[in-house]
Amino acid sequence: MKLKFVLSGLLLLGMTGLAELKLPALFSDGMVLQRDQQVAVWGWADPGADVVVSFAGQQKSVKANPDGTFLVRLDTMKASADPRPLAVRAGTDAVEVKNVLVGEVWLCSGQSNMQMAVAAADNFKAEQAAANHPLIRMFTTVRNASPEPLADCRGSWSVCTPESVGGFSAAGYFFGREIQQALGVPVGLIHSSWGGTCIEAWSPLESLAPYPLAMKTKAGYDAGARKFSAAAEEERFAKVHAQWQEKAKTATANGKAAPREPQRRVNPRLNQNYPANLYNAMIHPLVPYGMRGAIWYQGERNAKTYASAMEYRALLENLVTRWRADWNDEFPFYAVQLVNYKAPQTKPVENSAWACIRDSFLNFHKEVPHAGIAVAIDVGMEKNIHPTNKQAVGFRLARQALAKTYGLDVVPGGPIYRSMKKDGDKIVVAFDDIGAGLVAQGGAPLKRFAIAGADRNFVEAKAVIAGDTVVVGSDQVADPVAVRYAWADNPVGCNLFNKDGFPASPFRTDDWAPAAE
Incomplete structure (x- = not known):
């Protein structure tokens, strides 16, 4: 059993706290425990104290370790909307957590588009009025950065009401609402995000060593830290x-x-974007809380250069792999592919870091087990990096989970590029996740397809749906070798969907390196 999660960072809690019974912030009134798992209950007590944990007729006992930590695991439980207390006793000390439900728990993490609150989303007044969901519970981790792994965080659970919903993650809430309504069980949402942050900050430090750009970022912060003077900063x-x-x-x-x-100004070593600082303070303290899986909305910070956008594919798998190792669970992980944004497309293909990072998301979706993406190429805004239609984002994330994690008979998303085959002067493109069939949303013709020959000069193409495929060609390219679709920052008008209403992911059939920046 992995106990590193509760054994590290104890000094940061303060030595005076070791003499009294204490539970992590996650174990507070209104919490949700994950069903069908042997969920962990942990905390701190007097060294050697006999600790007894009681919940729903179960009673588990353990002796606190010499450093004061303890951990027990409850037997698996079915979902329950019956609010019950969880009691922990150690000697003469006792803690009772009230109003505890059992259901589905999801971690919601990322940067500003995950942090963006329900109050900033479309139709807030109507959403607020309808947000009476006593079986949805919401926990927000207080933003914090740390150079060392912490044992606890700050935050508390709240029941979803019109009064409480406005400040919670919009993407997280709309995802959780779909899950709760589809499954009919309690849902707990743990929100841990920070705007403007890079994926490296959310990853364990030792895991980043193989990635040159991550190490270059670290070196830059380290150089700044060596020059930083607290006294000079106070004077300034x-x-x-x-x-x-x-x-x-x-x-x-x-x-x-x-x-x-x-x-x-803070020491650069303490910056929220220093590699691992958010993992240390906002993910590590959550381990090993029982949960079904995670949703992720991040990538904008890593879409500043071609190099970083193309490294993102490996960094995202690295993050998922390491988080799964921490929880000792191959839990599902669903991410939002970056939306359309910036000036509308004017050329057949517009190479950019933003387009390249979408490709990293697409390859992650196709190649990483128990993972997927929600395509959002149609909900972006030209001049707002924070699209307000978070309802669509949450719905599409939920459909990935409902189809792939919970096994419901629903379409998980839109068409995903699978393969291409040359047919004379045309290229035939095949897809997965076509659902009820391919369609040109809003009517033909299909838009934003481009085709190129061996000269790699892309021109606008004519694309026609033929059964479950799309046939692409152009009079300007007699011997085509590659097709791209919606390859630009903001491919306004891209309209390949399935008949179930989900957009196709942007894609390319080639592996050509982008032109130098």
Whole structure:
């Protein structure tokens, strides 16, 4: 049994806390325990204390370790909407967690598009009024970064109500709502995200050694840390803050808004984007809490260069592999492929890091077991990196889970490129996940297909649905070798869908390296 999760970081809790019974923040009123798993219950007590955990007729006993840690596992349980207490006793100390349900638990992580709240999503007033879901419970991990793995985090559970839903992750909530309604069991959502952060920050540090760009990022932060002076920063901050106070006073006197208050700079080693810092503070403390799987909305930060976008495929699998190792569970993992964004497409193919990272997501979907992506190429916004239609994002993530994790007879998503075959002066493209069949959404013709010969010069192509395939050609290319679809930052009008309403993922049939940046 892996106990590293609860044994590390104890000094960061403070030595005075070791003498009293304490449970992690996740074990608080309103929590949801994962059904059909031997879920872990852990915490801290007096070294050698006899610890007894009681829940739903079960009673498990263990002696606290010499360092004060303890862990027991409950027998598997069926889903239950009956709110019951979980009691933990160690000597004369006792803790009772109230209103505990049993159902499905999912981790919701990533950067700002996962962090984006329900209050910022489409139709919030209507969504808020309808958000009376006592069987949905929401936990948000307080943002924190740490250079060392922590044993606990801060946060608390809340029951989903119109009053509580607005501040929770929109993608997470709409995903959880679909899961709860489809399965009819309690759902617990653990939200742990931070806007503007890179995937390296969410990955264990030792796992990043094989990745040159990740190590280059680390080296840059380390160089900055060596030059950082806390005393010099205090001197600088005192000066700029005094200047700000004067400007704020003047602005207020003139009836104007005060300028933004300056912030202290932190040691780069403590930055939230330093490799592993968010894993240490916002993922490690959650292990080994019982859960069904994870959803992920991140990648924008890693889509700044071709190199980083193309390395993302390996980094994403690395993250999933390491998280699964921590939980000792090959749990499912579903990610959101980056949406359409920026200026609308004007050329047949527009190479960009944003397009390349979508390809990394697509290959992840096709190649990593128990994983998948929600394609969102039709819900983006030209001038807003945070699309407000999070309902579609949550629904599509949920359909991946309902089909692949829970085995429901539903279509998991849209067409996924499978293979190509040359047929004279045309290329025939085949797909998986065609559902009820392929369709040109909004009517023919299909748009945003491009084709190229050996010269790698892509031109706009004519694409026609032929049964379960798409036949692509152009009078300008007599001997085609490659096809691309929706290959641009914002391929407005791309309209290959299945009849079930899901868009096809952008794809390419070639493996040509992008032009130098």
